[in-house]
Amino acid sequence: MIKMTNNAVNAVKHAISTSAQPASGLRITVEAGGCAGFKYMMGLADEPKPDDTVIEHDGVKLFVDNNSHEQLAGTTVDFVVALEGSGFTFENPNSRSSCSCGKSFG
Numbered sequence: 001m002i003k004m005t006n007n008a009v010n011a012v013k014h015a016i017s018t019s020a021q022p023a024s025g026l027r028i029t030v031e032a033g034g035c036a037g038f039k040y041m042m043g044l045a046d047e048p049k050p051d052d053t054v055i056e057h058d059g060v061k062l063f064v065d066n067n068s069h070e071q072l073a074g075t076t077v078d079f080v081v082a083l084e085g086s087g088f089t090f091e092n093p094n095s096r097s098s099c100s101c102g103k104s105f106g
Contacts, residue, residue: 002028002064003076004057008088011079012060015044022046025054025061028077030068038071040090070094 004012016023023044033039048054048063055062064072076091 001074002055002062002072004060004062005076005078006058007079008077009058009060011088016060019044025063027052027063028068028072029065030071040088042088 012026016025021044023046025045025048027041027043027045029041030038031041045063048061049065051066052063053066053069055064071094072092074093078089078091080086080089
């Protein structure tokens with residue numbers, strides 16, 4: 001199961017409410033690339049794809065494809081505001097290594 005902090009839920013709700021395109025949730029996938037081997041990809045989505053698992057947190061739907069779901073199992077998604085910049089972070093127990101930006105893992 002993928003978890004979301006309250007900050008992450010609120011950030012997604014805000015993004016959905018201000019989106020110019022229709023959106024009902026957030027799609028999270030894992031793709032090859034990044035400086036550590038795999039990278040997290042995120043974006044608003046209107047509906048799930050046929051191979052997506054749908055996870056709901058406090059009214060926010062996450063759409064995760066079956067290939068990414070295994071790599072994201074147990075991950076906590078947060079949204080942090082810091083002097084260096086704001087954004088989503090991932091605490092992924094399946095990663096053996098990660099890059100300093102926190103957007104990719106190995």
